[in-house]
Amino acid sequence: MDIFLQQLINGLVLGSVYALVALGYTMVYGILELINFAHGEITMMGAMVALSVIGALALAAPGLPGVLVLGAGLVVAIPVCVALGLLIERVAYRPLRHAPRLAPLITAIGVSIILQNVAMLIWGKQYLPFPAILPQGRHTLYGASITDVQIAILLLATAIMLLLILMVQKTRLGRAMRATAQSRQVASLMGVDVNRVIAATFAIGSALAAVAGVMVSAYYGLAHYYMGFLLGLKAFSAAVLGGIGNLGGAMLGGLLLGLIESFGAGYIGDLTGGFLGSNYQDVFAFFVLIAVLVFRPSGLLGVRVVERA
């Protein structure tokens, strides 16, 4: 039971990070039907920028409480990532908005490679340590343990997701976003500034990515120029699993993927009597993804969209 509970905690923490990143993919897809492959790299940039700020602060003012230093890292990382997201949208996607769908997909992959290499040039190829500034508290719960950092990730991710849903459902910008998602032409005929809405979508997605990036590097204690690639791929899969374009779907997909990975890696060896080991954890996760897509091609919460004429 304690093992089961522990795997549940592991899965939820991992899943809420996936969910935050998946939201960025799904928001952009919902509005532009574009898969923004550079999103994983924005997450990485967020982690790297925050790490630099935290490193500099830890040197300049060693006495500051860890949470404050982390906050400062976030305060710098978020605007940097938002600016980066806006720049990418303006330079790489907006000029191609009326081009065939494959063109922006290719530029997205290009931007992703450029960002990786820029990060490698700035921060180097080695793994960077995340300073141990956070409280290392650990709590025991029915035999399972949960750290302060894990609790913080769960709470922060939940709060951000609730705020996002509120924003999309209740504010003018949210309404404009939903309208643009349904039909760009009609929305613009109704007086919605489509370019601004799209820019806002990129900005919000990038801010979420920055937070997720800082979370990941604080949780695992390191950052690396390549870290965005795998994280981005997993989050994208989570978005597809939940139904890409659907906010609730991205959250559900992220959590599910985290749980599947955690339970898969934890139990697959024992369940198959050692025939399949934890080296099959990704196989297991993607097998579930394929199975879901076979029966529900538009994802768990996705609705079948009629192709526009």
Add this chain to the structure above:
Amino acid sequence: MTGRRLAWVMAAAVLVAGCGDKPQQNGDSQVVLIGQASPLTGPQAHLGKDNENGARMALDEINAAGLTLGGKKVVLEMRSEDDAADPKTATTVAQKLVDEGVVGVIGHLNSGATIPASKIYSDNGIPQISPSATAVAYTASGFKTAFRVMTNDAQQGTVLGDYAVTKLGAKRIAIIDDRTAYGQGLADEVEKAAKAAGGDVVAREYTSDRSTDFMAILTSIKGKSPDLVFFGGMDPQAAPMIKQMKQLGMKAQFLGGDGAQTPNFIELAGAAAEGAVASNPGLPLDAMPGGSAFKAKFEAKYGQIQNYSPYAYDAMHVLIAAMKRADSSDPAKYLAELPKTDYQGVTGHIRFDAKGDLAGGAVTLYQVKNGKWQTLETVQSGK
């Protein structure tokens, strides 16, 4: 017009300079070329240069003492090449060395470069001694020309597995590897040796060399309450792994190979690194039989020792000693003498087994104490 004249002058200069590259017969002494290959550019350039310096120091000493082979006075000259730690470049420079007419090679530094180059040396019958390649595959190809003066991964794994049971007192052992040739190879040897020593391998889990999340496999391992967790892999995985062990409240001892025995491991893992044990093939410099004397001589000439220069130094001496026994620098003749090597070097007693591996290679174990790697002890493999 001046441009053309300049070109002629330069061409002539190149020709003259080119002559200097050929083996010469000056007077009655004969020049014999020895090759050296290691990364001299790129992130490992400091290690490559260190190997070059070690080999050069041995060569200079032999020349100073005077060498006579087959009744002729011989002057040794070194041809040092940059393999950039890259397998493809390694084959190019290996071919270049062979074409230049070297009679033996000290190198390469990395296993990845040493293995493809070894085929070229073997095809041309040129003996090769690597001072630092540890991959089992290097000598497993069965080339008669391939030797090394460094403990290999299999020897290291055997020592680690045995040490876990007999010295660290672990009865229940969990093993994780990163599914790379290095990590998996090391983990397999550890598993074999641990079982042979009477240990119980309670879990065998896998990850990748890209992962940073090990919570799921560690939780599963925790449920089997092991005394010790061995990880075969590199420091970017080992560091978050030991952190997550602490997060899960695991009390098991962490054990790693040379991929984890790095300063970077301590930097990445921080306080969680405390108490971790990991090994590195070979001896620490101060424990080598000729360590302090070598250090004094080397540092007076080339500055600080990086890592493998004592091994490169010994490799050169072993190579030339074989030539002396054969009384010839002809590879076809002195190659037969190399397997009979019995040499007391700076790094220890050097003999080769049937495959060309160092017989009874040493493995040293280290533990993190007060944020630094401290030597625990050195174990001879095969004992």
